[in-house]
């Protein structure tokens with residue numbers, strides 16, 4: 001085979017794929033986006049469940065790269081909801097006429113590296129084959145939903161779905177007996193959003209999650225005008241904090257008195273978004289005693305808000321401290337349990353035995369349901385890669401190489417898989433910080449790599465094994481420094497529904513050294529011509 005069809009294939013038309021194709025086509029490259037869904041939007045196309053919204057401040061979530069978009073788009077709420085978020089992405093794509101580069105309904109099943117021609121052959125489920133010199137996976141860290149393999153799952157006679165596949169058409173929940181499995185960020189959004197409408201709501205909780213108020217509110221015309229004037233400052237602030245938000249942590253937990261700490265936490269509990277984690281004492285992430293004191297404070301807030309003391313105690317996590325798993329933010333979640341028709345079922349105490357035709361059977365009894373919702377999370381960070389058969393140099397498989405834990409160079413490249421340049425890939429900051437801020441940096445690095453390759457006539461880019469090994473050690477080092485290291489959430493790759501992602505198999509999937517340190521590292525790579533990367 002000689003020649004190649006496309007310069008670049010981008011996989012995925014979500015937040016990252018949209019920006020990736022904009023940058024690539026601005027560079028004058030022939031880029032095509034392959035998207036499995038019927039339209040663009042990724043996360044915001046898929047997740048249509050009631051209550052689905054940002055928990056990053058809307059104006060920090062939006063793209064920063066178009067002054068025109070910044071000047072024209074009006075975020076209506078501090079934490080914008082899914083329909084508006086999808087409208088925003090369509091607005092951006094339409095403004096820059098990006099759809100013409102996108103091929104929808106294109107599910108990629110396999111990618112095979114052809115060393116002789118230095119191209120990827122990309123195989124779609126409909127039998128089509130695309131060929132390109134470079135592939136840019138922009139496939140998201142939370143895009144592969146997982147549904148528990150409960151006995152009898154398919155027997156349930158009512159409607160059931162994972163939240164990621166919530167139907168497009170309106171769902172009439174009125175008077176229905178609804179069951180929700182899971183109490184992660186998704187469930188914590190959906191439960192208060194539907195509890196007024198449903199007839200009965202039964203929540204099947206295995207491990208409770210910590211959560212604190214989102215404190216959402218509308219954004220007025222005047223406030224939006226002020227935000228527009230401040231955009232440069234906002235994005236600079238986000239770039240300077242570990243979490244990629246405007247909230248800045250501080251050291252000094254033990255310098256303050258318990259009363260001073262409590263005063264700070266009372267304030268942060270009222271503030272919007274991730275202030276409670278981002279503007280808190282940094283010690284809460286490193287020092288068990290500091291974290292315990294904060295956890296005790298938040299536990300008391302739960303007790304204040306939940307009428308039934310038994311239910312309140314069940315909602316308080318005891319196996320991990322506050323903010324040591326990805327923190328869900330809530331709007332009336334705890335108060336939902338004060339409604340007489342909302343019931344919390346502890347499935348650690350009484351495990352689910354099976355799904356029946358009419359509901360869920362636990363060891364303590366049967367729960368009759370009309371509709372069953374799985375808010376059971378995702379095969380996080382590496383799941384979307386594992387679902388594609390990716391064959392690199394000498395036929396090596398990416399899923400096998402990453403079976404125990406991913407190995408990447410700065411989340412951008414993986415040794416043995418040349419010309420595959422990941423946007424927001426494993427071991428970058430995409431999983432651990434304000435996602436769109438991380439995406440933009442990641443797309444910019446990808447574009448720098450490719451423009452360097454095309455300008456210099458390079459047809460092969462690969463991370464050197466030693467540079468990758470150093471990065472993997474760096475990722476481990478920062479995860480091990482944090483109390484997060486012992487938690488059982490998706491940050492550390494835990495997912496009981498995915499083979500090999502169970503307790504005792506800690507994975508190093510995200511870089512926890514913070515956005516500024518990560519950005520300095522990739523900035524150095526760009527400035528110094530990508531040391532650690534072999535161009536040929």
Ligand code: NAP
Pocket residue numbers: 052053054055056142148149181182183184185186187189204205206207326327347375376377378490496497
């Ligand atoms: P998640 O945080 O992984 O939560 C999944 C829930 O399902 C957990 O409570 C888990 O229990 C439970 N579960 C899983 N398998 C189960 C089983 N076999 N039996 C019983 N319970 C089971 O997933 P998620 O809520 O979808 O959230 C994932 C991530 O998506 C979030 O952390 C966040 O990053 C993102 N997200 C963001 C937003 C937002 O920004 N607005 C909203 C929603 C989600 P265990 O804890 O015991 O495993």
